[in-house]
Amino acid sequence: MLEHFLGHFWGQLFGFISFSLGIASFWQTDDRRLKLIMVLLNICNTIHYAFFAAFTSMVSSLLSTFRTALSMRTRSGWVAFLFIVSNLTLGLYIAQSWSDLWPVFGMCIGTYALFRLKGLTMRFVFLIGSGCWLINNIIVGSIGGTMLEIMMLLINLSTMFRIFKARQATVHDSQ
Template structure:
């Protein structure tokens, strides 16, 4: 089996992990599955030779693990600054910045938001990651982010429906 096929197979495993992740209504479960997904997806990007994307996923794993125990705007700012600084240093072309923006959206969401607000910010990050995956040729990543967008929207609707009003859902 060629290395590109192995990379794409690892990416397809990321699809399953991400679906499991964004189907979670419980924020802690979402973050726990997201941690495993980030590590797997970093391997996928490493095998594709997309080093900036791989870095963003590894760093996202660290930030996700931290966000399970810590909820702090200051810590979020630290992770965002490191992501931007290191990402800009290793970026090989301007399009590599798209993954960095996606990672920053996820960082802000996990440390500073919860419920529907967190998922809205993760939705924005997914849009950036979808664009990145199209650029780097990640088949699993394209399927993954498309599915994540749909699952995230579905879960936001389920949370909204459980609250009974948009004002309560966004509170």
């Protein structure tokens, strides 16, 4: 009983650390800084899901760590494809029910966004991926993870609005 409580405590703690890193990441208007902080976020999430014994989520987060780091070096569609196929293969193998597939969907969507998109379009697709992770975190029972995804959705929308307004100002100033 104590072991379960301690595992749950540590899991929630890492969820709250992920929450803090998520806020910092999506507040960034620079894509490179966003991705760098996301690497740290994914490491925390991997540990977080390990404490919850949410193995599909853990594997998707671990793959997300490497995927995000590689996306800073390449935008190769083939690399994205390999991560998506790896995630789908492992996720389908590990999943014990259909509800275990939400992190797999979120990771695949995020992979496409990181490797193939940028700016506003990348952040819009991240919204969809965040929705998948939000559903997963509710199912897993992660308080910090649920708060993380809700805040990531809100901060991402706010950052998208700031980028959009800055572009409008630039276009307006050049006319």
